Amino acid sequence: MKIKGLIFDLDGVIVSTEINHFDAWSAIAEQLSIEFNEADNEKIKGLSRSDSLDVICDLGSIQLTYYEKLEYLELKNKMYLDSIQSLNKDDLLPGVLHLLKQAKKKDLKLALGSSSKNAKYILQKLFITDYFDVIIDGNDVESPKPDPEVFLKGAEGMGLNVEDIVVFEDAESGILAAQTGGFYTVAVGNRKLKNCADECIDHLGEFLLKNYE
Numbered sequence: 624m625k626i627k628g629l630i631f632d633l634d635g636v637i638v639s640t641e642i643n644h645f646d647a648w649s650a651i652a653e654q655l656s657i658e659f660n661e662a663d664n665e666k667i668k669g670l671s672r673s674d675s676l677d678v679i680c681d682l683g684s685i686q687l688t689y690y691e692k693l694e695y696l697e698l699k700n701k702m703y704l705d706s707i708q709s710l711n712k713d714d715l716l717p718g719v720l721h722l723l724k725q726a727k728k729k730d731l732k733l734a735l736g737s738s739s740k741n742a743k744y745i746l747q748k749l750f751i752t753d754y755f756d757v758i759i760d761g762n763d764v765e766s767p768k769p770d771p772e773v774f775l776k777g778a779e780g781m782g783l784n785v786e787d788i789v790v791f792e793d794a795e796s797g798i799l800a801a802q803t804g805g806f807y808t809v810a811v812g813n814r815k816l817k818n819c820a821d822e823c824i825d826h827l828g829e830f831l832l833k834n835y836e
């Protein structure tokens with residue numbers, strides 16, 4: 624495969640914010656008296672904020688009203704944002720900067736494909752916004768992951784065909800989305816995905832562009 628473009632998920636691929644999402648959801652689940660553990664968290668990784676709350680409520684067989692749901696979503700986001708206040712370049716996961724720089728040198732197109740509505744804010748905090756030709760986040764899609772819309776919009780923005788693009792993902796919902804869209808998939812930092820992704824690596828430092836020229 625000769626790669627022409629790369630699409631990166633954000634949380635858990637570029638930056639170590641998955642733990643902050645998990646901690647905030649754990650606090651919400653506790654308020655709702657719902658048992659929520661790391662295995663449950665695997666099911667919501669990559670989903671939109673709203674879909675994540677639905678899954679957590681299903682775990683506890685709880686039904687919230689429309690307004691209760693809005694309140695919990697706001698509270699979760701407030702806790703999450705408070706916890707990432709001091710996020711900075713040191714929180715970039717291993718190999719990220721090197722791969723972004725190498726890809727730029729080789730004139731590859733780069734896109735972000737994230738379910739997060741906080742994606743642009745986080746990229747700014749990490750000082751890596753300018754590496755991306757296209758940024759598609761939770762504000763830009765009607766159908767969140769596992770629907771392929773976020774990645775298809777990324778491909779369209781880059782002006783490339785899906786078969787020329789690699790998608791990096793740490794979540795099952797994201798790998799499914801990319802596969803449904805017809806992309807080459809690389810699971811990052813999640814060995815449980817090794818059977819469903821085309822490739823599985825521990826961090827982006829293991830992905831060598833020279834193997835795809």
Ligand code: G6P
Binds near residue numbers: 740742794
């Ligand atoms: C990411 C994370 C999820 C998170 C979702 C929404 O893809 O993997 O854990 O729930 O985005 O993020 P947001 O920042 O909009 O709440």
Ligand code: MG
Binds near residue numbers: 635636
């Ligand atoms: Mg992720």
